[in-house]
Amino acid sequence: MKYIYMLLILAVSLTAHAQGIQFERELSWKEVQAKAKASGKAIFVDVYTTWCGPCKQMDKNVFPKKETGDFFNEHFISFKLQMDKTAADAPEIKKQYADAEWFEKNYQITAYPCYLFFDSNGKLIHQAGGGGLKVADFIAIGQEALDPGKQLMSFKKKYSQGVRDNEFMKTYIYKLAAAQDPLLEQTADEFLKLQKDPFSAESVSIMMFMTTGSNSRYFDLLAKNKNKLYAAIGKVKADTYLKKVIDAGITSTGLKVEADKDSKKIKHWVDESALLKYFSRFYAADTSAFLAAFHTASISKMLDEQQAYLKAKTLLNHAVKPDMQQAALLSLMIMRNGKNQDDNQLVIALLSTYPETDDHLMNQTLSKVYSYVGQPEKALDYAGKALVTLRKTRPNYPDITPQEYLKRSLIVNPTPKIISN
Secondary structure, eight states, rough: OOOHHHHHHHHHHHHHHSSSOOOEEEHHHHHHHHHHHHOOOEEEEEEETTTHHHHHHHHHTTSSSSSHHHHHHHHHEEEEEOOOOOTTTOOHHHHHHHHHHHHHHHOOOSSEEEEEOOOOSSSSEEEEEEOOOOHHHHHHHHHHHHHHHTHHHHHHHHHHHTTTOHHHHHHHHHHHHHOOTEEEEEEEEHHHOOOTTTTTTTHHHHHHHHHSSSSSHHHHHHHHTHHHHHHOOHHHHHHHHHHHHHTTTTTHHHEEEEETEEEEEEEEEEHHHHHHHHHTTTSSSHHHHHHHHHHHHHHHTTTOOOHHHHHHGGGGGGSSSHHHHHHOOOOOHHTTTTTOHHHHHHHHHHTTTTTTOOHHHHHHHHHHHHHHTHHHHHHHHHHHHHHHHHHOOTTTTTOOHHHHHHHHHHOOOOOOOOOOO
């Protein structure tokens, strides 16, 4: 019986493998080219490394899918090429070491996964990259590779011939970005120099696209010219962009790691002064001080909840009033499991200064604190409001009552901790 069970597992595994992309794993690059030429098919090469997380995600969630296999097996001879070397490499991988070295020398591969496409004669026609793709997105990359009008190499040829109109340049920039091509930045800069208005909607759109973080020179230029950014794309969209970029750099700025010189033990701590310096680049002094303290509390929660609790309480009397989301997060840090009734009253006093809202986090927090202070009707009212908003954003959320939702909310899940050893 055990033998039959093992055979069934093997059969399922082989079926799953067979329905996805059929990679040529035993052939050399030269042999792949010969097979493509004989068949008249183009070539797809998945260039990867063993340490690349997104590469593994594509191997697991995209390449084995039937839809992916149906398209790629019809149009391409597919080849996988590992670019690093490990002690665990199988014989067929070792046979491809020379091919990997040749690819590294001849093609500008700066990030993984990298998808290279060649015509049936082995000439590079298209290049793209990116992990975390959906099946439809990846098939779209393959479709582009088959369309001469959309191939990256066709765009490079037109660019070399002097084509510089706006639509062409924008599309070319997006394709260079998808390919992680080193020509991306200089091409984007050329596009910006060609614009009559350096802060037109098109110029701003490309600078936003090119922003890689709060230290990006594109972001710096937009942040220093906020009014022009507002004029180009509107205040709401501009503020969302600015906040998103700034917020992305908070944890890496504030969370510090150091090793003890003697014991070599790793220690984590929050550098509030570094956060203050960071926020001072973008905000007025009072706002910067508040944000530095607020995020010190938020990051501290991953290290020591008592420190987070004490820091959060100091913000109740700060000159800057927290926004609604910040108020809800501070409240959760202060009331914790709801056993301290004085803290619960502090939270109610804080949240009562905000208008009624359909914000999920605020209503969830209110439902919890009113449950903690023994006001079940209010608790269920806010739980119902939170549940309505949650169902709008998550249509597949279980069909439960406000009572059940409140019960689930009151289960205090421990914050994931960063442990120093």
